[in-house]
Amino acid sequence: MKKAFLISLGLLFLVAFVGTGVFLYKKSQQKPVIFKTAQAETRDIIRKTIATGKIVPRKEVEIKSQVSGVVDQVYVEAGEYIEKNALIAKIQIIPNVERLNAAESRLQSATISFEDAARELQRQKQLFEDQLISEAEYRKYLLEFNLKQEAVSSAESNLAIIREGASKKAGQVSNLVHATLSGTILDIPVKEGHFITETNTFNAGTTIATIANMQDLIFEGTVDESEVGKIAEGMELVLNIGALETEQFTAELEYISPKGVDDQGTIKFEIRAAVKLKDDRFLRAGYSANADIVLDRREQVLALNERFLQFDDKTPYVEVETAPQTFERRDIETGLSDGIFIEILSGLSLTDKIKEPIIGQ
Numbered sequence: 001m002k003k004a005f006l007i008s009l010g011l012l013f014l015v016a017f018v019g020t021g022v023f024l025y026k027k028s029q030q031k032p033v034i035f036k037t038a039q040a041e042t043r044d045i046i047r048k049t050i051a052t053g054k055i056v057p058r059k060e061v062e063i064k065s066q067v068s069g070v071v072d073q074v075y076v077e078a079g080e081y082i083e084k085n086a087l088i089a090k091i092q093i094i095p096n097v098e099r100l101n102a103a104e105s106r107l108q109s110a111t112i113s114f115e116d117a118a119r120e121l122q123r124q125k126q127l128f129e130d131q132l133i134s135e136a137e138y139r140k141y142l143l144e145f146n147l148k149q150e151a152v153s154s155a156e157s158n159l160a161i162i163r164e165g166a167s168k169k170a171g172q173v174s175n176l177v178h179a180t181l182s183g184t185i186l187d188i189p190v191k192e193g194h195f196i197t198e199t200n201t202f203n204a205g206t207t208i209a210t211i212a213n214m215q216d217l218i219f220e221g222t223v224d225e226s227e228v229g230k231i232a233e234g235m236e237l238v239l240n241i242g243a244l245e246t247e248q249f250t251a252e253l254e255y256i257s258p259k260g261v262d263d264q265g266t267i268k269f270e271i272r273a274a275v276k277l278k279d280d281r282f283l284r285a286g287y288s289a290n291a292d293i294v295l296d297r298r299e300q301v302l303a304l305n306e307r308f309l310q311f312d313d314k315t316p317y318v319e320v321e322t323a324p325q326t327f328e329r330r331d332i333e334t335g336l337s338d339g340i341f342i343e344i345l346s347g348l349s350l351t352d353k354i355k356e357p358i359i360g361q
Helices: 002-029 097-129 135-164
Strands: 041-057 060-064 069-074 087-093 176-178 183-187 207-212 217-224 236-241 248-263 266-276 288-305 310-312 315-323 326-331 333-337 341-346
Touching (some): 041 236, 041 266, 041 333, 041 341, 217 248
Antiparallel strands (some): 248 266, 310 315
């Protein structure tokens, strides 16, 4: 029994000895940690904020009709460039029965009054020629005749406008829709045969066409309240348009709203910027765009990727290689950061090799 116990104890010590030897051997065979290094570089550092929005014309006008009726003809198409006063559409007027009856009654009444005034004038003229009345008395009847004649002319014009949209006296045609400015037609929401309503004090009216000057575009967007205090009118914007992935446009900030708007719990401020167009590129109204607003910039300065920075009591430092895989601490002074690279003001040179910290150590 005692002999078996001694044998078991010996085997246990043997296994422990062999295990320790294997562990020490494997540990001695582990490769030493090789730290990666990098060097600072010369580059531009740009600190910016992003505004989201869209491209819109500065001047966009909705063309409406002065009369109600049915669209008889449309003379233009969306995308065309037209000059001011160019003909856009013709409206076939459908007279309002009540207004038509009233106009006809006014004309009939004016005609009766005119005919009566004409007969009276003829009688007074004869009396004047026979020297039975004075010239002043005769002129009173002549004035009355002229007024009645003008009333008939006015009633005829009013009736013509209601029936046809045309005033014979003035030579104006209100059922013809003209462009009020030169520009590109963005949209024609009506087609031939569509019924439209006129624009007046109580009714906005039906839009016949939308025209805009596509050579004067602006970026309309919003910025967060945390960034609005950092921007100012006159700043340069770099526009990235979703539909034109490979191109960028510049714009100049010209307006910052004095009032914020609640957008799902976040306060946003509206901004506008004048877009600088390129001769060989046509921008369409409504393009979505993101604007990079340059807050500050440094050109061709010594810069380092921020992942190489380490901090000790808010003091930035790096570890610089003094011999192969031997490093020493070096405090540095930093400047502007773009979130990835940071400006190095002092403490490093282009030739220094900097240790990349291992995350978790």
